[in-house]
Amino acid sequence: MSDKQRVTRRQFLTYTLMGVGGFMAAGTVMPMLRFAVDPALQAKAGGDLIATGLKESEITNEPQRVDFKFDQQDGWYESQVTQSAWVYKDNNGDIIALSPICKHLGCTVNWNGNEEFPNQFYCPCHFGRYEKDGTNVKGTPPRGPLDRYDYEIKDGVLYLSMRAKPRGGA
Amino acid sequence: MLNKVYDWIDERLDITPLWRDIADHEVPEHVNPAHHFSAFVYCFGGLTFFVVVIQILSGMFLTMYYVPDIERAWESVYYLQNQVAFGQIVRGMHHWGASIVIVMMFLHTLRVFFQGAYKKPRELNWIVGVLIFFVMLGLGLTGYLLPWDMKALFATKVTLDIVQSTPLIGDVLKTLIAGDEYITGAQTLTRFFAIHVFFLPAVLLGLIGAHFLMIRKQGISGPL
Numbered sequence: 001m002s003d004k005q006r007v008t009r010r011q012f013l014t015y016t017l018m019g020v021g022g023f024m025a026a027g028t029v030m031p032m033l034r035f036a037v038d039p040a041l042q043a044k045a046g047g048d049l050i051a052t053g054l055k056e057s058e059i060t061n062e063p064q065r066v067d068f069k070f071d072q073q074d075g076w077y078e079s080q081v082t083q084s085a086w087v088y089k090d091n092n093g094d095i096i097a098l099s100p101i102c103k104h105l106g107c108t109v110n111w112n113g114n115e116e117f118p119n120q121f122y123c124p125c126h127f128g129r130y131e132k133d134g135t136n137v138k139g140t141p142p143r144g145p146l147d148r149y150d151y152e153i154k155d156g157v158l159y160l161s162m163r164a165k166p167r168g169g170a
Numbered sequence: 171m172l173n174k175v176y177d178w179i180d181e182r183l184d185i186t187p188l189w190r191d192i193a194d195h196e197v198p199e200h201v202n203p204a205h206h207f208s209a210f211v212y213c214f215g216g217l218t219f220f221v222v223v224i225q226i227l228s229g230m231f232l233t234m235y236y237v238p239d240i241e242r243a244w245e246s247v248y249y250l251q252n253q254v255a256f257g258q259i260v261r262g263m264h265h266w267g268a269s270i271v272i273v274m275m276f277l278h279t280l281r282v283f284f285q286g287a288y289k290k291p292r293e294l295n296w297i298v299g300v301l302i303f304f305v306m307l308g309l310g311l312t313g314y315l316l317p318w319d320m321k322a323l324f325a326t327k328v329t330l331d332i333v334q335s336t337p338l339i340g341d342v343l344k345t346l347i348a349g350d351e352y353i354t355g356a357q358t359l360t361r362f363f364a365i366h367v368f369f370l371p372a373v374l375l376g377l378i379g380a381h382f383l384m385i386r387k388q389g390i391s392g393p394l
């Protein structure tokens with residue numbers, strides 16, 4: 001034969017057994033791994049906007065709390081959930097819809113929640129504070145500004161996204 | 171009677187060398203509190219293992235009543251604690267044991283650290299020990315959600331927030347652990363349950379096995 005190295009019987013057996021073994025191991029493990037990571041690979045639910053009970057004409061410069069409900073599918077569990085937003089018009093007349101979930105550890109913030117800090121959002125849990133536009137006050141615990149909902153006005157009524165989005169920055 | 175049974179089996183299977191190899195060796199004087207009382211510091215490793223055994227046993231019995239479903243988990247824990255005989259004791263064992271095991275592990279680690287027992291040739295066992303530490307934290311973390319009360323829910327939301335703040339892969343990581351991009355709910359509870367009751371205990375037993383094998387092979391480090 002040529003000067004190419006010949007494969008010995010032992011090597012041949014090793015390769016075949018490792019190949020078959022590897023194939024069988026992969027065949028066993030792959031379905032389980034794919035099974036486990038499914039939540040991360042599922043198509044994003046997409047953001048339907050939800051009608052709130054609030055008319056555009058009712059939105060003022062003063063933040064007001066709006067609750068809105070939608071049906072939520074959590075795996076096999078379906079339920080109606082309520083989201084809340086603080087809604088107002090800023091000086092340019094643009095609508096702002098802020099999430100009330102504190103960016104520190106998730107308590108619920110209130111507009112004018114503390115008499116000592118007028119015209120701010122106040123979190124009672126660890127005294128976190130935010131300006132009217134949601135920016136966190138430096139030196140208080142929150143790690144960032146309040147999340148914002150997407151909104152739309154349809155037939156004079158305020159529609160909000162199911163989830164609020166982070167605004168980034170600190 | 172028992173001796174006869176043992177001899178009957180031993181005659182056929184020769185099991186004596188098996189357990190002799192594992193169990194039959196002297197306790198060195200310097201680790202025996204009967205000789206030097208200060209040697210009690212050597213007990214913390216064994217105490218950690220003892221509590222782990224209690225956690226596994228009480229946990230196995232808890233699952234006879236516990237249901238990992240968001241509508242029923244809390245009710246099932248309430249029921250097993252208040253209606254089932256000795257429910258308060260069994261849940262109490264698991265509840266307090268979860269904290270005590272961390273304390274014992276910490277004391278054991280301190281002893282190893284201050285005696286320098288992690289030095290060559292025992293570096294690998296230090297590493298395995300650190301892995302055990304992480305697995306134990308994981309068990310405490312995933313178990314904490316299971317009663318599905320307010321404290322459990324919000325503690326887990328904070329945990330998931332922390333996970334999500336991981337650079338680059340934070341969002342995916344959170345979804346993987348919570349089972350949903352936004353919701354801390356039905357799928358989070360089943361995932362945590364599976365991890366708490368099957369995955370982590372399996373890993374833990376493997377690591378503890380390696381830990382003990384190495385101790386057996388290398389012996390306990392000498393006196394200071």
Ligand code: HEM
Pocket residue numbers: 222225226227228229230232233236247261264265267268271306309310311313314315316317366367371
């Ligand atoms: C070192 C090992 C373990 C640690 C540190 C640990 C920790 C915990 C913690 C902190 C809780 C919450 C208890 C409470 O809030 O009262 C819990 C609950 C639970 N654990 Fe474990 N666990 C361990 C092993 C196991 C094992 C091996 C099983 C099952 C085979 C198990 C089954 C359960 C169940 C069913 C619950 C829910 C019932 C309840 O909350 O009382 N655990 N665990």
Ligand code: FES
Pocket residue numbers: 102103104105106107123124125126127128141142
């Ligand atoms: S949760 Fe709001 S300040 Fe801590």
